[in-house]
Amino acid sequence: MYTYPGNIHIHSNYSDGSGSIEEIVADAAAAGLSYIIIADHNSLDGLPEQAVRHGVVVLVGTELNREKNHYLVLNLDKPVPGSDENPQELIDRVARAGGLGFLAHPFEKGSPYIEKGKAQPWKNWPIFRFHGMEIWNYTSHWRGFHPSPFKTIYHFFFDRKGAMSGPPPELLALWDCYNISGHRVVGIGSSDAHAFPYKLGPISIVIFPYRYLFKTINTYIVLENELNSAFTTARRQIIDALQKGHCYSCFDSLHSGNGFRFFAGSLTEPVIMGSAADYKKGLQLHIDLPSGRSITRLVRNGRVINEFKEKSITIDPPGPGVYRIEVLFRRSFHRLQPWIYSNPIFLEPVLQ
Ligand SMILES: [Zn+2]
Numbered sequence: 398m399y400t401y402p403g404n405i406h407i408h409s410n411y412s413d414g415s416g417s418i419e420e421i422v423a424d425a426a427a428a429g430l431s432y433i434i435i436a437d438h439n440s441l442d443g444l445p446e447q448a449v450r451h452g453v454v455v456l457v458g459t460e461l462n463r464e465k466n467h468y469l470v471l472n473l474d475k476p477v478p479g480s481d482e483n484p485q486e487l488i489d490r491v492a493r494a495g496g497l498g499f500l501a502h503p504f505e506k507g508s509p510y511i512e513k514g515k516a517q518p519w520k521n522w523p524i525f526r527f528h529g530m531e532i533w534n535y536t537s538h539w540r541g542f543h544p545s546p547f548k549t550i551y552h553f554f555f556d557r558k559g560a561m562s563g564p565p566p567e568l569l570a571l572w573d574c575y576n577i578s579g580h581r582v583v584g585i586g587s588s589d590a591h592a593f594p595y596k597l598g599p600i601s602i603v604i605f606p607y608r609y610l611f612k613t614i615n616t617y618i619v620l621e622n623e624l625n626s627a628f629t630t631a632r633r634q635i636i637d638a639l640q641k642g643h644c645y646s647c648f649d650s651l652h653s654g655n656g657f658r659f660f661a662g663s664l665t666e667p668v669i670m671g672s673a674a675d676y677k678k679g680l681q682l683h684i685d686l687p688s689g690r691s692i693t694r695l696v697r698n699g700r701v702i703n704e705f706k707e708k709s710i711t712i713d714p715p716g717p718g719v720y721r722i723e724v725l726f727r728r729s730f731h732r733l734q735p736w737i738y739s740n741p742i743f744l745e746p747v748l749q
């Protein structure tokens with residue numbers, strides 16, 4: 398079992414990001430990422446730049462739609478038109494073209510301090526047949542973060558990490574609902590990086606540079622074999638892991654997510670996150686954490702059923718169910734912050 402960190406949903410200067418793909422790759426390599434996914438607005442212009450560069454696998458997707466219902470799409474080789482008004486039609490069009498689609502920042506909120514409260518949430522429900530959703534989007538979180546002008550400024554300059562809460566609870570509940578009802582939906586974390594330059598009088602500052610964002614919310618893929626050094630194979634491995642939910646999201650600013658493991662069965666034949674197995678007595682769940690400064694919550698069918706303080710945990714699940722993990726990182730004695738969110742393992746009832 399191998400894990401690789403990557404950053405998903407990056408805007409380059411092919412749309413409204415400030416950096417070229419070459420500059421972005423250099424920052425990704427410096428941040429120790431294994432892969433990145435460029436997703437410019439309604440554009441696949443970066444496609445010719447896909448390659449393994451500076452040891453980083455560079456994939457180019459796109460973010461479709463304009464005012465609402467943003468849809469993050471990977472694995473396309475030619476553009477597909479968006480549809481703000483009929484996103485189900487768009488989801489199906491993308492699937493027919495062989496694309497892999499994720500709802501982008503579905504519950505985005507605006508802030509009165511940023512662009513007059515502008516937000517682009519997912520508005521049309523219910524929808525089906527999409528592959529996954531962003532459960533955690535760093536830029537979108539900041540867009541909706543507005544406790545007060547004083548607190549926002551305090552957090553930005555003195556405790557940026559501390560401003561990060563977990564994914565919105567109502568979004569996690571919706572994600573669980575899809576998975577419990579058999580519409581499997583993969584959860585990913587993203588940066589939605591733009592590296593916007595802001596002008597303060599004569600000074601221009603980049604508030605969240607790419608290099609900073611690449612150490613915030615990353616999505617780690619879990620592979621059976623090592624990530625190949627040849628682009629075509631590596632691309633297939635990454636797309637396959639994201640499609641199947643062999644991945645977890647981590648707020649790396651707290652502590653690296655390298656070394657996290659969540660699987661059922663044995664290490665020689667693991668059932669990894671995103672996979673299903675028949676539930677039977679004796680089948681155990683295993684969790685290994687990169688740090689012991691943590692509280693681990695076991696979530697079954699959308700409810701927390703147990704909490705653990707250990708760094709290595711073995712559990713006898715109480716029955717069939719959709720099991721996922723949430724981990725909080727202990728920053729200090731009394732301060733815990735959301736850190737890791739796994740995709741679920743599906744333990745299915747065996748019909749007699
Ligand atoms: Zn968006």
Ligand SMILES: [Zn+2]
Pocket residue numbers: 406408460589
């Ligand atoms: Zn975006």
